[in-house]
Amino acid sequence: MSAGTGEWDGAVGLRRTATATGWLMVITFVTSIPAYFVFYAPVRDHPDRITGAGSNPTTSVALGALLELILIVANVGTAVVPYTVYKRYSERLALGYVAARLVEGTFIAVGIISLLTFVLMRQDGTAAGTPALGDAFVAIYDRTFLIGPGFFAGVANGMILGYLMYRSGLVPPRLAILGLVGGPLVVASGIAVMFDVIDRGSTVQGIATLPEFLWELSFGIYLIARGFRTTAATPAPDGRTVAHDANS
Template sequence: MKLKIRIAGLLFVTGIIAGVFSIVPAIDCPQYLTEAAKNNTEVIMGAVFQFIISLTYSGIAFLLYPILKKYDTSLALGFLTFRIIASTLLIIGTIVLLSILVLSEEFTKIPHKNTLNIEVLGNVLKMTRDYINHVFMILVLCTGNFLLYILVFKSKLLPQWFPIWGVVSTLLSAIASFLVLFQVIEIITTEYLILNAPTAIIELSFGMWLLFKGFDKKVLLVNE
C-alpha cells in the first residue's frame, strides 16, 4: 500500500512538471498556422508531454482507488471515473494538437490566395483544442478532484486544511474554465493563470505529501 501511495504522489508531481512542458507557444500564438510548422519539434514534444499528463491522471486514479474505496465507495468510484474521462479528453486534445501541426505544414506549401479553407479549418481545430483542454477537460478534472477532497476530508487521511484548500482551488479552476467558455477571458492570460495557480500548487503539494509522508497511518490502520 505504501508503495502505491508513493507512486501516486510521484505521478502527481510528474503531471505538474509535464504540464509545464506541454505548453506550446507556437500553437497558442495568433500566427499558429505558420509558427507550428516552423516549430514542429516543439509541437510534437508538447503532444508527448500532454500524453504523459493523461497517463498520470488515470494512473493516480487506479493506484488510489483500492485505498479510497475503503472509506467511501461512491466518492472513490466517482473520482476514478472522472479521472478516466479527463484522461480520455486529454488524449483527444493531443490528437487535435497534432492535426493542427499537419494542417500548418500543408498551409506553408500552398499559395496564400488559396488558404481560406485551411484558415477556417485551422480556427475550428484550434478552438476545439482550447475548449477540450481548457474548458471541458478541466471541468471534468475539477469534478473528480472535488470528490477526492470531500473523501479525504471525511476520512481524515490528510490534515483537514489540505482538502479545504483543494476545494477552494478546484472552484477557482472551474470558474476560470467557465469564463473561457463564455469568452470573458482568454486562455494563457494573467487572469486565467492566477485562477489556476492554486490548483497547480495543491496538486504539487498533494503529490509531495504522498511521496514523502503518505496518508495518515492511524487512519489507514483502522481500515486494514
C-alpha cells in the same frame, strides 16, 4: 504469518501506494506545463503556420503530444493506483474520481489530435490556401484544454479528491481544504470563460487556478514525503465518524 507481520506488510503496501500516487501526481505537472507553455507555443501563438509559413513546428508539437500522452497515463494512474485505499472510505467517490480522470484524459486526447492534425495538414500542404484552418485547430485545442484540465481537473482533484481526503483524514484536513476551495474556483472560472465573462488566460483565471495548483502539487509532495496518514476516519453505518487504523 503472524498478526504483527501482516500489519507490517499492510503498512509497507500502503506506503508504496502513497509514494506511487504522489509521483504520478508530480508527473502530471512535469508533463503538462512544458507541453502547454513551451512545445505547443509555436502553434498556439502562430496558427497561420498551418499554411507552411514560418518555422516548422512538427518536432515541437510531437514532443508536446508525447508529454501529454504520458500525462493521460499519469492522470488515470492517480485514480487507479490508490483506488483500493480510497474505496475503503467511499466506493462511490473512488469510482467517481476514476471516471472524472478518464473524462479529463479523453479531452486531453482530443486536444492532442487537433494539434497533430494541424501538423499533418501543414506537412501535406492541404491547408496552404486556408489559414483559417489553423485558427480552427488551435481553437479546438483551447476548448478541450478548458473543459479537460480546466474544468474536469477541478471536479476530479479539487472537489472529489479534496472531499475524499477531508472526509477520510488520509492527509491533514488543512491540506484537503485547499482542494475543496480550489476545485470549485477552477470550475467557476472555466464556466466564466465559456460565457465570456472573463478572458481565457486572464489574471482572474490565473488567481482562481492558484489554490488548485497548490493543492495538487502539495498533495503529491506530501504523499512522497509522508505517505497516507495511518490513522484515518471512515463513516460508520449510522453516519458517525469512527477513527481506525488505515493499515488494517
